[in-house]
Amino acid sequence: MLSIRTPSSIFVRIYGGLLLVISMVALSTYLLIQVVNDHRAAEYRESMATGFFRLVAVGIERQPAGTLRDAWLEEASTLMDNKIVLVDAKSADFDSTEQITLLEGRAVVRVNVQHNYADIFSLVSAKEQLYLKARMSKVSEQQAKAMAIFLLDDLEHYQGQETQRLTQLQSYFPFPLRIVSLEKSGLEPDQRARIKRKEVVLALKEGGAARHSSIRIIAPSKMAGHVLVMGPMYLFDWMPVQLLLIISAVSLLVITSAAYFIIHPLEKKIKIVEGAARRIGGGDLGARAEVFGRDEVSQLAHAFNSMAEHIQRLIDSQRELTRAVSHELRTPVARIRFGMEMLADTDDVDSRFEQLALLDGDITELNKLIDEILTYAKLEQGIPVLDFEAVDLGHLLQKVAKETLALGVKPKVTVVLPPEGTVVEAEQRYLHRVLQNLAGNAIRYATSEIRLSAGVYDNCAYIAVEDDGAGIPEKDRERVFQPFTRLDDSRTRASGGYGLGLSIVSRIAFWFGGQIKVEESPNLGGAKFVMTWPIKQRHRNNFKLNS
Template sequence: MSFLKHSIFLRIYTGLVCLVALVALLAYIIVQVINYQRAQDYREEMADGVAYVVSQVIARQPTPQSQLDWMMDVSRVLELPLDLVPAAKLDTSRSERRRLESNHAIVRYNAKTAVGDVYTRVEGISDAYLHIQVNKLSEVQIKMIPILILEDLVYYPGSEEQRLKELQPYFPYPLSFRNLSDLHLDMDQLSRLRMDKTQTILLYRDSATMQGTTITAVSAYTNVPNKVLVLGPVPVFNWLPFRLFAGITLFSLFMLILGVYALMRPLEHKIGKVRHALNEVRSGNLDTRVTVEGSDEVANLGLSFNMMTEHIQRLIEAQRELTRAVSHELRTPVARVRFGMEMLADTDDYDSRIKQMEMIDKDIEALNSLIDEIMTYAKLEQGTPSLHIETFALKGVLEQVLQETEVIKKDKRISSHLPAEDVMVETEYRYLHRVIQNFVGNALRYCDTTVRVSGGVKNGMAFVTVEDDGAGIPEKDREKVFEAFARLDDSRTRASGGYGLGLSIVSRIAYWFGGSVTVDQSPLLGGARFIMTWPAMRSSDHKKKSKRNKKESSI
């Protein structure tokens, strides 16, 4: 889960998958809702004409009994129940009442039983509605539709075509009289129409157009010579017509565009911040920082950018300080060398010349030492140290430093509290030796009589501690001692020697070890106590971080 949280690719990909699933579900719901309404409209459109014609024929019957008899005959032929339902028993909505008042039919469809109830108004009957229960739909019912229309046309001799125009608004498909020769019927169909004047034939057409499958009903009509009544083409209900499919597709694409924009907008915003910060840095504003939001790759990019700008600032400041300090530090030995050379030129005494040459040699050695310190500091500050990581006993490096300082401790006393032989640490031996050597050298230089060295591993963190009984370091100056060429004005004076680079080098070593270095007051001896801590064993995350820091610092 943490990888998913921090990976932009997986976050966007997962977001897209969820977005596509959501849009697909939404599109499915929309299609279902639209198709439900389309199916209801289709049922009402198909029922309108038939119900209207039936109601017109019923209204023309002379007596109520003849109306019932005719409905029974039609019900038997259609194989569909027909009856009159009292208006008081039919609870209608406003839209249904509006359709009934305009002589249109209403359809109530029960999806569970697949039964549709059709209701329409009958002229002359105000207290009841015609009810047709459609529980099945077959060719029998379809063939009966033109027969019902023809029965209605019987009441309009000579004006059948005008009557068809009056009926047309109630039918969603064309009603017309057409010449038999225009229909391109085969011989079997032509013979059926000519032999049986009550015959109705159905023509099925399946096309790849938006209209899809259609049915056309053709019925002979004796009152109009050489003409047949044609109903249709009647479109079969298509659950996914082209227009609906195109509309849902465009809607889905639009929703995906909005979703992708919503997913990419935060990323674009974050990258825009980094780009703006880069432009600011390019213009010379090194104080620019990127606001880090989240913990993904772009946030890591912003964090790396901030680290890079901080490092660049530090390098520039270090370069300026190094330039100033080096020029200042070099003046003294160079001046002494120049003075010694002048003295050599002015004296003929052999002993004086030897003495001056020895002094010049010491100054040259001091220059070499200063150059070595400067190179070491610059190498660590620029972030390109070559760390040779190895595992070794911490006690061994402490003992080596103690042995090396025996010859320079003079009348000072060094006590120690060393770790056990099996206490192992994983780091760069050479740089750790340099840290301890610097601590002990400083302690011997500024102590009164005693220096104490200790080390060990606690809670996974290795540490070395060097304390002395000298004057200590004021709290306000404890951060300053780790700055390059920094010297304090009281106890740690220039007269004690050194160039002010030792502790700054220690600070950079601690940084590259993944640890820290601090100074405070020794609770045992009362003077200064220097402590460096670092991870005793380098984890894989720490190794990756170190490699990344090297890469960023070398940019």
């Protein structure tokens, strides 16, 4: 199943997201402008055609059916340079919207983009269900002049009432209709001369944009010294200022909203991290930034939480270490003080040597305790300097076994060697310390035997130490790795140790990128400690760190 992951980079998320939004807004804006302009163009064509064809329809309606009407249609077609025919509603096949438009006295324009023409319909007689139809492929100067001629023809039926008639017709035209004096018409001398010759004049006014360019149609009037002025008729503006402002405002709103929804989650995460930092600064060491995700802010939050956990662990460890050290030092110090007093109170040479030997043992024990404390503190403070190298597991097992036997221990030490040449990556000194601590721990609690083993499986290495002692209850198996921990059963203070050996092992396992666990030994019946870590340190990410 194909899964789509959210980009983890803030750069990709913000700039890529904004680029996507801007691209979508640009495409949507283009499509919206096309749709809006198509609608505006349709309204423009309809409004420009309505008045013209209303005049033609009125002229046809005035003619009686038959030869006179046909002759008038023929003459009108010649004047317009377009064939005008009469059709009924059935042959025209009007839909409901077109029928309403026609009944309102407006024209219906059907555009055929493929063949580049438009069929224009206008109502002639609602009673007879009669409509005129003209097919136009272009608008020419002849047709513009024809419109003026049709209007003059209509005004002849309203002599003396021309102004009132123009007022009645004005609702069908999208531009002004008026009769003005020739002096106020704004015509140039040659245009005035043409008016006096009873010609129709087209006056073009050009502007810097389509919305500023216009055409006026001026025709001679029956009223002396006056002319009929139609217009100005403004050309269709494909990009009006109002539309640009609306589109720009909507686009800006969409982009701003998208930017908010893209950036706000990141801002929210940053505020969560900031809040957690403030709480920690105020003394709440348990505060964490509850942030989820894969972007840089989420990674920052995870790093912050890891840092906070480490700081809290260090502080808790320091407190515990301070408390435990003061407690652990009392016994050897008290014995040394007692030995010094005994040494001062006796004059017997043999007794003095005996006390000196005891003092030397107490000092040695004190040195061991200090060494354990320093080692644990070093591992707990931060990442130690680890020099990973190739380590032969079989050789290491044999070395630790010899060192353990050299102590004169009673339990039998059994070694289960891995295949010859089993080599893994590890820090030799720390791995030796792990095996040594585990073996020493097993010796203290074993009845008759301990077993050392090691090997590799699935890109990880392991070392294991087992004993045949009483074992560790399952409820205490996590607690044994805490510093200065001693259990209440057979693993008591009487067995020796300071409760730091297993804590040191746990920290070394952590810095190796591995883990340490304790379970019941299937072979000896006691406790079995197993430490695992990656054979190659490049595989460390495949393991869950036991912190």
